[in-house]
Amino acid sequence: MARSMKTAAVGAGVAIGAALIAYYVVSYLMVRPPTVAAAGTAPSARITLQTVASIGFGPHPDWVSYLVKNPQGKWQHSTVLRVPAHSLVHVTIYQYDTATGLRNPYWGGPRGIVGEMAIDGKPTPTLDPDLASHTFAIPDLGVSVPLEGVADDAKNQCGSAPCTLGEAHKTITFTFRTGKRGTFRWQCFVPCGAGFILGFGGPMQSVGYMDGYLSVV
């Protein structure tokens, strides 16, 4: 083979390889949910979330998921949150899913929060682990809060997101403190991935559903 042919073949191979890598990187970045900023600024911010039994749209309409209220007051399908550093973050979670129960009852106790959590306005020092539907946990910050599920026989249960306050839900409120800047993962400890082995597949392994990032800036 002539030298020019070899050079052309190698060049084409390198170009194809680079294109594939670029495609992979761009695809990866495109699938990451958008970042939603908390309302307010340091030293106090507010996050409002909801959990739903099935998101109702997108590639996995039957997956359990979180949604976050954006600064414009619209519900957005994302789990990538941005909060200010060295601040108190007040969290309100409207929980529309029924209970699954914690695999490890240890997570039934709220941890790493300022003051007590409240469920429907009532201070709750710990939750019966059988009643937990999800947890909002940021292990690197020591934060873990169990979210009580609505009763299995509750009337007017939400079918798909975004759910409204007129539908059966629990309201969980708590506050945690952020420290230095950084990106921290957050997750659910309840095996709520129905239809997957031991309940820990699908949405439990996917950013945008039951896993996310907390960007402290």
Add this chain to the structure above:
Amino acid sequence: MTALPEPVARVPRHLRRIVVIWAVLTAIAVPLVVLVLGPHLPPGRMTAEAGAQVDANTVMTALITPIVLIILVYFGYTLVVFRARGSAIEDGAPVFGHAPTQTMWVAFTSIVVIALAAWGSYTLIVSAHGAGGGQGPNPIALPNGYQKSLQVQVIGQQWNWTYRFPSYGGVETDQLELPTGVGIELHVTSLDVTHSFWAYELGVKADAVPGVDNIVFVHPRKTGSFSIRCAELCGLWHGHMFQTGYVVSRDAFKSWIAAQQKAESKNQRYLPPYSGHYFPEPLRRAG
């Protein structure tokens, strides 16, 4: 008239040169490895088991140093001395087998490998009682006085570690502190998938398998912090399954565990009775 004898070209004694160079370098390098590098080899001496691993790493590094050197010296010598000069490309001299050399090489490497295996076995069974590795539910390498060990259960779950202390009412924590001067009996298990409890500075690494009570013995000797990681790919946040643990004085440990018991008192009633393992099945499964 008799013909003068042909002048005999003096052939350099390559083997002797190589051996001399190797011996000099070995005499310099091995003491450096033992005395200078050895104390810095991982994982440190926070526990008896970690210290035994440092010793084993030092011995093995010292043993392989002469082997690495003979290869490098031979390689370097060949490159310099036998390098083809000039533009002509010619085949080198034919190489034939040399039975004594081959026999010596096989015998020497066999001795080294067997010696390392003997040292490893000694470390594993006799000197460090499992050397920080999980021995399963029925360990055979029991340390002296293991009956007085402090039992600590390590529970892996996607994606965090929690710890139960059966001798303190079965209290569970998400931090790990251990006292010095006390034998520790870690019972490693998992609630979901297979994890691996890797406490680097403790010299401990044991699989956390659902339904299995994997026992590890460790003897902390120095106070300080140690890192805890999962060493088994276990899902989305495997890379984030990281904690920092502490070895503290006995008094500090007593204060810490008392504080944990107090903090967990409200949640304690919901914990299941202490068990060697917990069947990984959620109580209910809903959407």
